[in-house]
Amino acid sequence: MTAVPLAHVLVLAGILFVVGLVGVLARRNLLFMLLGVEIMLNAAGLAFVAAGSRWAAADGQVMFVFILAMAAAEVAVGLALVLLLYRRRGNLDPDAGGGDA
Amino acid sequence: MAGILFYLSAAVAVAATIMVIIQRNAVHALLYLIVSLLALAIIFWLLGAPFVAALEVVVYAGAIIVLFVFVVMMIGPDTVARAPRAWIGPVILGTVLAMELAYVLTGSAGHPVGEGAVQPREVGLSLFGPYAVAAELAAFLLLAGVVGAYHLGRREGRER
């Protein structure tokens, strides 16, 4: 039944995580940085679920649920902040100097 | 057969994610991300975690990405590129995913990894059993997120 070794799934998770990381570091737009963070969270969740299914335990999925909840909260607050910043500054560049309103 | 499905979905996920971070246009990036999330949902199903697969689609792709879309709309999209060329990538990837989804949902795919599916019932029991405290804490977190998001997102009407 185990046609795909666990290692492969973890490798997939790793690749996705790295792609997300590169996305965070390489883009100069706050929105895209947040997207990269979401990708990374997702990849971590995949790793958990894969590990959980290896032993047919529910724990992996439970972890994923928590990650999901946390990602939701984080996205909510993060996007609110992005909105605020955009209104204040007029752009979404994290490196630009912060002019006072 | 399940193995091939898995690798196919993995390829789709990786390709879509790479496209996400390359895009100029925020909306295009979001759409590619949705494709990637859908591919991951299939992978979750193949891993024997149907509940999580459903959650991935409903919460992640359905709520979180939608939030992103709302914000992008509020900020204003940079360019409105509706060139036909932009459709090619998503169409291809989407088609592949649709085929896989159909095959998976018919139940004839096995579970390539692990010992078998873990039913939602077990997840629920685990969630409100040993992990009950964590569930409560997650609830706190969500509440805090809601309140914070509301407060931060408010127009500065009353704050002057």
Next chain:
Amino acid sequence: MPELIWLMPALPFAGSLLLLFARRFPPALAAGIGVGAVGLSMCAAAASCAFFLFSPPAGGSLGVTLWSWIDVGGFAPRVAFRLDALSLTMVLVVTVVGFLIHLYSAGFMEREEGFSRFFAAMNLFIGSMLVLVLADDFLLLYLGWEGVGLCSYLLIGFWYGKPENGRAARKAFIVTRVGDAALAIGLFLIATELGSLAMPEVFARAALVWPRGSGPALAAAALLLGGAIGKSVQLPLQTWLPDAMAGPTPVSALIHAATMVTAGVYLVARCNAIFSLAPAVQLALAVVGAATLIVGGVSAAFQRNIKRVLAYSTMSQIGYMFLALGVGSWAGAVFHLVTHALFKSLLFLAAGAVILALHHEEDMRRMGGLARRMPLAFWTFMAGALALCAIPVPPTIAGFASKEAILAQAWSSAQGGALLWGIGVTGAFLTSLYTFRMIALVFLGPSGPQPEKRTGAAMAIPLAVLSAACLAAGLLGFPKVFGGRPVLLDFLGSALPSGISTEADTRTEMVLEAAATAVSVAGAIAGWLLGMRGRRISGTEQPPAVLAGARAFFAGGWGFDRVYETLIVRPFAWLARVNKSDAADLLPRGIGGMSMRLSGFLRRSQNGRVRWYAASIAVGSLIVIALAVLL
């Protein structure tokens, strides 16, 4: 009786301390403390003298140890004083002359700013000088030695507003420092070779441990001689004294004529045991003295500044003392020291009266005819001058007896007797020459500027007392040939070994003395003529270039300053300039600089950019994971 010994230096120290911390005293109080402290010290000295003479202590000396100074690993110098004939003589000279000069200063320095500071430094000086001469331990002597050097610096640069005075003070200090360094090394040598710095032990062990003419003895004696040369203004460390005349005249009288400059003579006399073990060094002593004698005398004859004449004269007279020490006449040198203190300080004080009356004018070309207008200054100056020239008018005059004693001993010396005597007599000629030239320029001839009457009682009394002392001091050692008794020399015999045993017969001695006196008189006449003539041609004729060059050379102290400037001062200043950023400081500065650079580099990593921080987190975790996996 032992209390009197340490009271002598303690009283002036107390006076100095008092004056140092109470700057706002009214001048009368400051003068009272300053003069009084030395006066009391003088009384203590007189009382000690009385005790010493009427109930002499055993062995001819009384030692008193106050406390143990250092005691580490067998090296245990003490703070100890010793009163014997030699130190008693020195103490009397220092306190009596010191007291008279302090009294004089109360008048001379009247209305000067820094009155208290002056007396504080003067008292400190007297205290240090007394420590020097009373010390029974070489370390204590060195303490006094350094103390008088310090006070000399403070007092030469007393009027610190003018930079030249500061320069002169620094020059004096630095040149004597060279001698002090030699003395210090000599003390190190003595301490390591003989194991102690206590004088009685040192002198006893030296005779036992060091054979005559051996290396350590020669080295120790030579180093002590180096120290003496520096302090006593002998060749080659004599360049500082003429510049030291920048200080107030009482300072020149006390420090640079009567007492500090004679410290070297005292040192050699005290260490006669060591010098007897090093005949080569003793010869060097005599040679140095003879050479300085001539250099000083010639230079004095070309001076235009009255105090510089007296400075070169001091240099020359101490040369006589060194000459005496070199031929083994320890007591004769000390006798001349005593008489020199009397007449040289008298000359300085009288000159000071003239200078003050002419509003601090020191150039002799602008003086003249003061004999009529300042009779006190004139006659006291005359007394001092006759003593300096050793002209026996009256026969009991101080300088005559002492100089004759030295010349006689020089003649009978084992090494180069006739040559040394000849040099001595030439020196006598020069002495009279410059002295009477000075008198002619200052007091005789047509009138110069009008003096203001300012010689008050405070200044007049010391002048009178010193004149009387000068005129009578010859009694202390009148030549046997003319029926006198060598009172002082015999007295000193209990502390110093007697001079050369062989004495010339009476007839030779009388001939020699007559010859010397005649030479002195001839010099006086020549000087008088030079002075009178010099008045008339100054300012009217231009002397030829060769003469002008010669004049400049001799007046400038035979070019020593120029040589030192080129050989030592300029290279050293160049080196200091080149090394301005201090190569030796490279290591500490390098360390500091490196840490600054490192911090600058690290600072750039805190640049406020979010993605930079995220990247560093990623890299950091990568490294940690790699370490965890690989190790």
